[in-house]
């Protein structure tokens with residue numbers, strides 16, 4: 576898959592390009608992996624590669640077929656997305672249309688491709704309707720399901736698809752992409768690339784102003800927590816748990832602890848994510864938090880993950896602030 580808009584996933588793209596070139600693209604594929612890493616972009620590139628005039632396994636993005644597919648106007652490249660005013664889903668009506676088309680011959684191209692984005696949002700009826708066409712599609716039809724939550728697909732649907740996993744994008748790759756393709760400055764690109772968990776989507780949506788505001792509150796917390804009484808600490812963990820965007824606050828906290836560890840290891844300001852707060856971070860690094868920063872950063876990561884489940888927010892923040900306040904006596 577050579578296409579200008581794609582980032583990373585060289586192995587997956589190589590496998591797919593070879594399959595397109597050799598005419599061995601499976602009838603049903605399932606692309607899984609975190610949100611925002613480019614699964615849908617790769618799926619759409621496969622659709623273009625199947626139609627591209629060059630027929631060399633990739634999508635040239637310059638020929639007439641690629642151009643129309645890129646604009647969503649090629650009748651043999653279909654993208655099906657969830658719809659709905661409040662709750663998004665892919666309903667049986669939409670899937671029935673697709674099922675009718677899957678059994679047909681291509682209109683113009685050598686093949687037809689149906690990309691179903693967020694496939695886990697298919698209703699059960701819709702999934703069951705799709706099932707039959709995944710069993711014996713004509714050799715010219717290919718269905719690519721894209722999902723960040725494949726466990727929510729009907730097992731019968733999942734088992735008929737060949738699975739291809741897409742991992743998080745490496746931070747270094749994200750950073751250079753943000754600089755070269757999106758014109759971000761070096762510092763901003765590094766911040767976003769490091770804090771977005773390998774997701775280009777998250778890196779592009781990252782709100783740096785909100786981040787810096789929350790980060791400054793969190794920095795103050797780190798500077799003062801050692802002097803707080805247990806009651807003050809409980810109040811602080813209540814404030815934290817009530818944050819509108821707790822995930823962002825924890826991301827900020829993790830970035831600060833990371834920087835404290837870097838500063839402790841004598842990393843200069845250019846190595847910091849929060850270089851604009853280098854002096855205060857260096858002061859913290861000289862204190863007891865310096866030794867504990869790496870371990871504490873991991874605890875923050877764990878708290879963040881546990882909140883993705885249904886963990887009690889307040890309890891999780893109590894535990895976290897206790898750990899932060901305990902650092903001095905350990906150091």
Ligand SMILES: [Zn+2]
Pocket residue numbers: 626627628629634635636637638639640641642
């Ligand atoms: Zn082309």
